Amino acid sequence: MRLSRYFLPILKENPADAQIVSHRLMLRAGMIKQASAGIYSWLPMGFKVLRKLENIVHEEQACAGHIPMLMPTLQPADLWRKSGRYDAYGPEMLRITDRHDREMLYGPTNEEMITDMVANFVGSYKSLPLTLYHIQWKFRDEVRPRFGVMRGREFLMKDGYNFDLTKEDALHAYNRHLVTYLRTYERMGLQAIPMRADSGPIGGDYTHEFLVLADTGESEVFYDSEITDLKFGDRAIDFEDKAACQSVLEEFTSRYARTDETHDETAFHEVPEERRRVARGIEVGQIFYFGTEYSEKMGAMVQGEDGQRVPLHMGSHGIGVSRLLGAIIEASHDDKGIIWPEGVTPYNCGIVNLKQGDEEADGACDALYDSLTALGLEPLYDDRKERAGGKFATMDLIGLPWRITVGPRGLKNGVVEVTSRRTGESEEMTPELAIAKIAAIYAGL
Numbered sequence: 001m002r003l004s005r006y007f008l009p010i011l012k013e014n015p016a017d018a019q020i021v022s023h024r025l026m027l028r029a030g031m032i033k034q035a036s037a038g039i040y041s042w043l044p045m046g047f048k049v050l051r052k053l054e055n056i057v058h059e060e061q062a063c064a065g066h067i068p069m070l071m072p073t074l075q076p077a078d079l080w081r082k083s084g085r086y087d088a089y090g091p092e093m094l095r096i097t098d099r100h101d102r103e104m105l106y107g108p109t110n111e112e113m114i115t116d117m118v119a120n121f122v123g124s125y126k127s128l129p130l131t132l133y134h135i136q137w138k139f140r141d142e143v144r145p146r147f148g149v150m151r152g153r154e155f156l157m158k159d160g161y162n163f164d165l166t167k168e169d170a171l172h173a174y175n176r177h178l179v180t181y182l183r184t185y186e187r188m189g190l191q192a193i194p195m196r197a198d199s200g201p202i203g204g205d206y207t208h209e210f211l212v213l214a215d216t217g218e219s220e221v222f223y224d225s226e227i228t229d230l231k232f233g234d235r236a237i238d239f240e241d242k243a244a245c246q247s248v249l250e251e252f253t254s255r256y257a258r259t260d261e262t263h264d265e266t267a268f269h270e271v272p273e274e275r276r277r278v279a280r281g282i283e284v285g286q287i288f289y290f291g292t293e294y295s296e297k298m299g300a301m302v303q304g305e306d307g308q309r310v311p312l313h314m315g316s317h318g319i320g321v322s323r324l325l326g327a328i329i330e331a332s333h334d335d336k337g338i339i340w341p342e343g344v345t346p347y348n349c350g351i352v353n354l355k356q357g358d359e360e361a362d363g364a365c366d367a368l369y370d371s372l373t374a375l376g377l378e379p380l381y382d383d384r385k386e387r388a389g390g391k392f393a394t395m396d397l398i399g400l401p402w403r404i405t406v407g408p409r410g411l412k413n414g415v416v417e418v419t420s421r422r423t424g425e426s427e428e429m430t431p432e433l434a435i436a437k438i439a440a441i442y443a444g445l
């Protein structure tokens, strides 16, 4: 992409209404524009990152054998009357009446709709196990929408639902989700800690929230510091293997880690004092096992092997996709702007032309741009007629992890400069080596 042809409405001033750094930087870097309280337009740069996050989610869900689909945002109220949640959900639910006076709502989540669908189509244990998911906009009329996309009213969620014959199978689905979520967040450059949580209006006995530690997080969390040493890393996992998934769950949830809703001071004091931590966190996901509650209410029954009809065991599993943008920026920025982890960066590298209009500099930038593009990489080329200082400030603000700077002085010696956004360190090398370096960085991602 050439910056001169892009749509990147950067703000020079700090927006007064943004209280936390991620909100400020998303507005300044031209990623989002507020449409009304808690509702945002995703400008091209923000949308690009959002799509990257969605792709990672899809890839990891595919590894676990979960099946993508898409359900609508608007739902009929009657479905929610069946589960008993139409009244229980309260003012957070946006209720809508259509021209025929039919009661509808903008879905805050999809347990009812999907359970109803499975009740319609699945009649035998032979169709199980089944895990379906979608990535779809949700609406919750939050009392206090704030911090930009962090607590929006309209927000993008990945929500998945497992349908199993037995509790044991459903708990395997729960464990499998825990594993895929660990991998998903790590690929996004985040450490998200599973913490024992409260199930709230979704219900159920088993639930973990995934929290990214950040001072601006809305949840208070209590944990054993040993937990932050755990990494899923690149270990291989067979998602069909129940024991393997169970052992990952045990490894990542055996130490004390709870949100304030489930915190128990006595149990916390069993953790040696020097390892006890009280901090704040951003909830980027939550998984639930809730048994047969929804399937009984919505009539999702199957014939078991013995011919008896039994209700399905279910769980639901959510990732706050749009919130993740805020969480990643909270975890990765400096005074100058965003620092994107390579796995989610909107463009792989920036190209800064120090002397736009100079034949040699323009030619070298075009050649770099073409070679990187031919390798399947996406450079963002700042080809505007701007001062070098302004171009550097823009690159630092939008946070691409690598920058290639091209100017007449370097070109005389046959070199360009490659700079890491994270460390600020620069290295001079030939354009060929610069291309090889950037390609190698992204090769495994």
Ligand code: P5A
Residues within 6 Å of the ligand: 108, 109, 110, 111, 140, 142, 149, 150, 151, 152, 153, 155, 157, 158, 159, 160, 202, 283, 284, 285, 286, 287, 316, 317, 318, 319, 320, 321, 322, 323
């Ligand atoms: C699980 C999937 C559910 O709704 N039903 C389907 C279950 N869980 S949840 O914890 O309530 O939401 C899942 C994740 O969505 C994000 N989230 C939000 N993001 C931005 N703004 C909001 N107002 C908002 N509310 C929830 C969180 O990341 C949450 O973990």
